[in-house]
Amino acid sequence: MPQSPDNLPLALYSAAQVRELDARLIAAGTPGFELMSRAAHAIWRALRRRWPDAGALSVLAGCGNNAGDGYLVAALALRAGWRVQLLAVGDPAQLRGDAALARDEAQAAGVTIQPWSECAALSGVVLDALLGTGLNGAVREPYARAIRLLNASGLPVLAVDIPSGLCADRGQVLGVAVRAQLTVTLIGLKLGLFTGVAPDWVGELVFDDLQADPALVARQACVAQRLAGANVPRLPARPRGVHKGQLGHVLVVGGDRGLAGAALLAAQSALRSGAGMVSLATRGEHLAAAQARIPEVMGFAVASANQLRSLGAAASVWVVGPGLGQGAWGRSLLSLAAITDAPQVWDADALNLMAAGVVKMPGGGVITPHPGEAARLLGISSAAVQADRPAAALALARRYQAVCVLKGAGTLLADPAGQLLLCDRGHPAMAGAGLGDVLAGLIGALLAQGLPVLAAASLAVWLHASAGERLAEQGCGLAASDLCAVIRQLLLEQSA
Ligand SMILES: NC(=O)C1=CN([C@@H]2O[C@H](COP(=O)(O)OP(=O)(O)OC[C@H]3O[C@@H](n4cnc5c(N)ncnc54)[C@H](O)[C@@H]3O)[C@@H](O)[C@H]2O)[C@H](O)CC1
Ligand SMILES: [K+]
Secondary structure: OOOHHHHHOOEEHHHHHHHHHHHHHHHOOHHHHHHHHHHHHHHHHHHHOOOOOOOOOEEEOOOOOHHHHHHHHHHHHOOOOOOEEEEOOOOOOOOHHHHHHHHHHHOOOOOEEEEEOOOOOOOOEEEEOOOOOOOOOOOOOOHHHHHHHHHOOOOOOOOOOOOOOOOOOOOOOOOOOOOOEEEEEEEOOHHHOOOOOOOHHHEEEEOOOOOOHHHHOOOOOEEEEEEHHHHHHOOOOOOOOHHHHHOOOOEEEEOOOOOOHHHHHHHHHHHHHHOEEEEEEHHHHHHHHHHHOOOEEEEEOOOHHHHHHHHHHHHOOOEEEEOOOOOHHHHHHHHEEEEEEEOEOOHHHHHHHHOOOOOOOOOOOOOOOHHHHHHHHHOOOHHHHHHOOOHOOOOOHHHOOOEEEEEOOEEEEOOOOOOOOEEOOOOHHHHHOHEEEEEHHHHHHHHHOOHHHHHHHHHHHHHHHHHHHHHOOOOOOOHHHHHHHHHHHHHHHHHO
16 A cells, blocks of 8 residues: 555755755665665555556656666566556766666566667657756756656656655756656655655655664654654543633734635634634624634733733733734734733734834744745745755744744744654645635644644644645535634544
8 A cells, every 4th residue: 555644764964965865774784776766666566556457667767876677677577567668867977886787687587678769669658767856956958858747647656765856955947847646655655756746746656764873864864754653643542620711812814894704714713623712803894603602712802902902911922813803903003012021923914014113022932934925025035945845944043033834835944943744634626715724723732732843844744734634535615614623633643
């Protein structure tokens, strides 16, 4: 069965770190060619599991060790009775070291090496053994042409280690990339397989550690960690005698005229996620709706910062921004938040006003930008944010001395010290209105219940993405109130 996200390792590496790991394993006594042979067997197992009756394999081979993996898979397939064609996009004479050995072993097994050409007829399953972690820039010809023709062929593709053309560090397409149905990645997970645009190019992901010594792997520095398994924080167990006063008081500030829903969703989320008390500071005209929808929430009509002051003093956590708007009312309330010591979560228009230089969040809180808000906060384009999401998240965490939750497929969390976490749960159906408000309220509730800032943001992101995934896979709509209910269910499951 394909590995579920929780079966994958937690460490995410850069291309350079995986090369370091390769070198460490070789230095520790495992020959590079042995690693390559193990890689080939892992790829061949995954290929037969996914396409057991294909019977035919076309290998597109480059000139590095990624190609070496491909040559050895071609030999395994031929020995298993499959029809095999190996098309060399680069000059096979350029192969060096282990890759040259692999080429020679393939030829000895009867594999015929044909030069790739535009009119080469591919058939069966195609093995992308063109480029791996050695990709060093936009894909050059003739590799680019070969990749375009492969993508246009509609044939099933297994990518060796990483789809050719996808940057192993940032998950960006460098000119052109192979769109794979299955990627078999080796020795270490690359960050670029989970961030940027990778989820649309990698397909099903299978990992094989090539029997690497776990103690040696544990010593290898990584660039990020996945939020999964042991890495997902948990709320402290509640003593039987606990009362709501010990579970924090979240103050949600937002809901300008016509924008009440966002603030209500944030308040509802904070309440459903276990905060002891939740207050909503909003426009007076919204109070009736707020009380009707969530009677447990204490609603307060505030017209200016002065009316917010006493309310704010009673709160242990502020969630500022949902439906705040960027007018005088929102600016007035935000100016008080900016001088408040309580831990804060700034979202939506609070971030836009901060990007405009109106105010700055006190350090030590959480900012939750989507790529557009992140772009405004960094003064760059959204495309630039998406082109290097890890760098954007880390830059925002440093600039605002806050935990940055950079939302989107493969949500990233960065802290000012440079720690980077990635959540690979979620679902495309989550790209909708209101879900950011639910996340902001959820982070506030977990902060209010005593989790440290990064832990609260991490658990919230994981719960939010897992709940969205569970609802979407059940074919349910993603109404924010349904999401709150599943988040509560997940919290109960976690504490069971
Ligand atoms: N023992 C090991 O090291 C193992 C490695 N594994 C596989 O090896 C690749 C990494 O191999 P490497 O030789 O470092 O690089 P690549 O094969 O990815 O590519 C180098 C090759 O590609 C050409 N090239 C680089 N950039 C471009 C570009 N922009 N356009 C065109 N061509 C480019 C370059 O000239 C070289 O010819 C790793 O991914 C694994 O698949 C084994 O899996 C495990 C053992
Ligand atoms: K590849």
